[in-house]
Amino acid sequence: MRADAQRNRERLIEVAHAVFKERGLDAPLDEVARRAGVGPGTLYRHFPTREALHEAIMATWIEEVAAHVEKAMATEGGCREKLLAWFEEYVSLLTRHQGAAAKITASLGCQDSPLRTKCQTYADANESVLTEMAEHGVLREGVDNLDVCRLLGGVATMADHSSLEAKDVRPMLDVIANGVLKN
Amino acid sequence: MRADAQRNRERLIEVAHAVFKERGLDAPLDEVARRAGVGPGTLYRHFPTREALHEAIMATWIEEVAAHVEKAMATEGGCREKLLAWFEEYVSLLTRHQGAAAKITASLGCQDSPLRTKCQTYADANESVLTEMAEHGVLREGVDNLDVCRLLGGVATMADHSSLEAKDVRPMLDVIANGVLKN
DNA sequence: CAGTGAAGCGGAGGAAGCCTCCGCTTGATG
């Protein structure tokens, strides 16, 4: 790739990050191009679809997911506290950008989504936590990772749409934790 | 209201119902106007915002909600079966039109949404079921109606976005039921 | 029944966003 093309690409990702943060993942792409100082054609050559741009942006988050799992699992207390801490991290990771939770979770089941690799990282992270719970014998039988991811995605989407704070989200996560753990 | 205006209004609601059913709640309003045989100005005079039109359409569903509660509560089996039957009704009522679940649930907490009266009906229906569960002593302490509505709204939204069938939704509802009931 | 005024109608059209196409520019290479 030519050096100027490389520069433009990086600049586009940087600007898109800011624009999406301000106005959500549905923000006008023409504005991303304008603020990056390139023509729309250039944007669409680098990122043929909106999803391609989303994917490029999320690449930076993905690296952090593992760290968030560890952080949650280091929480003081028993399995329930650890699980809830992780659920909170999960929701918070999904709601970084307006509109992200719904988009990411929607692509969970579908093989050909451009976001598939991203959402798979989230699903894998959740699975690792559930597995650890199972090893401690606190997980109910028949709890499926995909279902839990979708439940959390649903909570995150509601939090996104209604601008909920952590204290409003917590009781929903409590219900899910109760539903997932033996007691 | 003049007779012709009344006719147009009814026709618009009828056509909007069909268009939204085919193409989701985000379908172009100009097409609603075109198919109703009126100018866009007429549509926007009767329904100044998209939400106003949504509200008019949902008015017809609202009458049915009570019947669905009764239907679910008549299910064979114990409290758990009744609750799950109601959860399934709830999700199915929310996913009649593409995009409805997210919109309705988003307006749950906010007083000034044009959909407030509609979503309140759903919330009231759910509350009546939860109250009955509480009277049978099977409900956990501290379970809040709004939280359960949001959880179900989240499930419905995920079902909508991922085109899930009842059999895919059921396990998520199981988790919520476990989380809400004593056991 | 005709006249009148207001209620209501239609659709042109500006604005915003999407995305493509193509002529021009520029970086890489010999």
Next chain:
DNA sequence: CATCAAGCGGAGGCTTCCTCCGCTTCACTG
């Protein structure tokens, strides 16, 4: 330096939104 493909910009066609305003039609009155 010369060459030329890779890459760029932005004009512009398309769709959808929503408003504005001149014309039509209804309802009411004498």
